[in-house]
Amino acid sequence: MSLSLTPSADLLSSDGLFEQQWPAFTPRPGQQQMAGLVDSAMANKDSVVIEAASGSGKTIAYLTPIIAQGHRAIISTASRYLQQQLYRQDIPRVQKIMGTSHSVALLQGRNHYLCPYYLEKNLQADAAxxxxxxxxxxxxxxxxxxxxxxxxxxxxPDLSSAMRRYVTSSRDDCLAKQCPHYARCPLMSVRQKAQTADIVVVNHSVLFTDAVMRREQLGDLLPEADIVVVDEAHRVADFAQGIVGQRLSSRKLKQFLVDASKAVHDHAPEQRQLLAFIQQLESALVALSSQLPSMENYRPEQHSQIIEQLITAFERVGKNLLPFKDRHQHLSDVLVRCQLLRDKLRVMSSTEQLCCVHGNQHGFMLQTIPSHLAMALKPLFKEAAGSWVFTSATLSVAGSAQRFLQSLGLEDTHFQQVDSAIDYQRQARLFTPQITVTPDHAEYCLQLLEQLMPLLAAVDGRVLCLFTSYRNLNEVGQGLRGFIDRPLLIQRSANDQSAGDNYRLIERFKAVPNSVLLGTGSFWEGLDLSGIPLAAVVIDKLPFAPPSDPFIEWRTNELEKHGINSFEQAILPDAVIRLRQGCGRLLRRISDRGVIMIADPRLRSKAYGDVFMQSLPAMEPLSNLAELKPFLQHSNNSTSESE
Incomplete structure (x- = not known):
């Protein structure tokens, strides 16, 4: 029988094609159920939201019907790691099993592709x-x-983020068709390949952006797609809040002014008034960084006034550049960039969204944020006439997915929970050690180390330690270094010159059975260690968003103004979802066994700890390492047999 006529659930069942062709494959009822839901959605051109528990095999569950039917698909993920895994491993594996050869393209953000124009320009900038x-x-x-x-x-692959900005472009400074290197632009080449591909793997930054940029990056892909799969869907709101709106950094503005000043100085030195004005504008941007309006007592007119002043300034620069733009290519280039920045500022000024100016480590950020995300996303969902599948292991809080559905305007979309064969009561234990200080105390990491090191000595196998900040990660990493007899792998901040590729770091973790990996950020989710057992997952503290985040501040204030408890309705649910993601890294197969250690004493001492506990899989909680020993002894024997 043809693949396209075979129900996907049958392909994934006992004695089905996958079990015949893949020795390590284990049929999973939840996986078959999800594949059937995707089959149905595609047949009816309908949409569905699926919460697929960790270990249910959701990636293979949605790839199977897509590849079997030969439908044109866009698959979007939140993390670069999952993008790479789909492109390098999962899609090729499913295609090999099915004997298909559908074309596949990987489309990433701009900062992953070299810009020949800026590489050449910065090679010539000896003084800079x-x-x-x-x-x-x-x-x-x-x-x-x-x-x-x-x-x-x-x-x-080892190029630091600090160096990448010299060899990549952004939408704000890309010269597009006016660029002298346009014909051989790597980014344009990748986009052209994606236009003809059967399956395109993107990230949420590409998919959940404003319509103009989405059109620029995806072209006609979205309207022509038969199905759009949004994996790691619990992250959509995070991405869309910051991307559906507009963003413009002071660093980008300052870099333009430096380039404009050099171009005028080199090719129109008689324009002294323009040079003086550009210099004044540079000084004004530096001064503004220390005089930003408050986000706590948000007054929109204070923020919009700054943008209006910038529009006026860039209009003046552009007007003065125009008469002599044809003298040299560099002058023409900076004029184009000036117009792009001016146009973006105008869009930010005219929007009905929240408009704010807030500080960051490099100066400040201009940003618009949609006040009603569901309304902002409606045009996106209408662009693709085919099916939409939203999936994640963590869409619900205390059993309800209502908040997720409402946030994206999906209240009328069918929601289905898919079970996993994993039995947490039998396969896992929850270890909540007796730490006597709260996470904000100076001695917290010291007490965490005192509980962590005996656990590392007691378990055999890999241990994944997840942190809510690089500060805690680095402090614990420093404390472990030289005191444990295990390979220690530590994720580096993107700002660290020694930072490497996370994908390669995880591959090293997989290759060394007794290693300990310390990670943060994307390591909490989208990290698929299927087939690689973990002995323990350690979580430093409950993953509440930092209250100093300007958007968190604004959202908190707006909710409170309308009589809504921001902690209960926003901050707590977000933290619950993130904790569920972190815990979900432990068990991926029915043969796995391990310990989840949550160090934060607030899980037991605070009333909101009950919400976290109700949202986690049911497992026996223990607070003493001695109580864990019988379970650990059995787990260590299992780990030794499986490695």
């Missing part, structure tokens, strides 16, 4: 860069000429 940076750029240029590849993840 240090010798070491110039050497690094020269080596990168040579590799680019030799390979012809502009994918920075393969061309220069």
């Amino acid at each position: 860069l240090g010798k070491q940076q110039q050497v690094a750029l020269a080596q990168l240029a040579q590799r680019y000429r030799q390979t012809g590849s502009g994918d920075l993840d393969t061309l220069a």
Whole structure:
């Protein structure tokens, strides 16, 4: 029988095609149920929201019907790790089993692709860069000429984020068709390939953006897709709140002014008044960083006034550049960039969304945020006439997914929970050690280390430690280094010059059976360790969003103004979802066994701890390592047998 005529659930059942072709495959009822839901959604051009518990095999569950039916699909994920896993492992594996050869494209954000224009421009800027940076750029240029590849993840996987900004473009400074390198632009090449691909893997940053940028990046892909799968769907609101709106950093504005000043100085030095004005504008941006209006007592007119002043300033720069733009390509280029920035500022000024200016480590950020996310996303959902599938292991809080559905305007979309064969009562224990200080106390990490090191000594196998901040991660990492007889792998901040590729770090973790990995950020979710057992997952504290985040401040104030308890309705549910994601890293197969250690004493001492407990899988809670020993002894024997 043809694959397209075979129900996907049958392909994934006992004696089905997957069990015949894949020795490690285990049929899972939840996986078959989810594949059937996707089959039905595609047949009826309908949409569905699926919460698939960890270990249910949701990725294979949605890939099977897509590949079997040969439908044109867009698959969107929140994390780059899952993107890479889909593209490098999961899709090729399913295609091999089914004997298909559908074309697949990976479409990432701009900062993953080299921009030849800015590489060349910054190679010529001897005074702006240090010798070491110039050497690094020269080596990168040579590799680019030799390979012809502009994918920075393969061309220069160890390139720091600080260096990437010299060799990539953003929408705010991309010259598009006016760029002299447009014909050989790596980003445009990837987008052209995606236009003809059967399956396109993207991230939420590409999918959940404003209509103009989405059209620029996806072209006609969305209207022509038969199905759009949104994996890691619990992160959609996070992405969309910051992306459906507009963002513009002071760093980007300052970099433009530096480039404009140099272009005018080199090619129109008689324009002294323009040079003086650009210099004044540079000084004004620096001064503004320390004089930003408050987000706590938000007054929109204070924020919009700053944007209006910037519009006036950039209009003046553009007007003065226009008469002599044809003298040199650099002058023409900065004029185009000036107009792009001016136009973006105008859009930000005219929007009915929240408009704010808030500080960051590099100065400040101009940002608009939709006050009603569901309304902002409606045009996106209408663009794709086919099916939409939203899926994640964590869409509900205390059993209800109502908040997720309402946030995206999906109240009328069918919601289905898919069970997993994993039995947490039998396979896991919840360890809540006796720590006597709260997470904000100076001695918290010390007490955490005192509980963590005996646990590491007691368990055999890999241990994943998840942190809510790099500060805690680095402090605990420093405390462990040299005191444990295990390989220690530590995620580095993107701002750290020694930061490497997370994908490769995880591959190292998989390769070393007794290693300990310390991670934060995306390591809480989208980290698929299927087939690689963990002995324990350690969580430093309950993952509440930092109250200093400007958007969190604004959302809290807005909810409270309308008589809504912001903690109960927003902050707590978000933290519950994140904790569920972290805990979900432990058990992926019915043969796995392990311990979840949540160090935060607030899980037991605070009333809201009950909401966390009700949302986690039911498992026996223990507070003493001695109580864990019988379980650990059995788990260690199992780990030894499986490795």
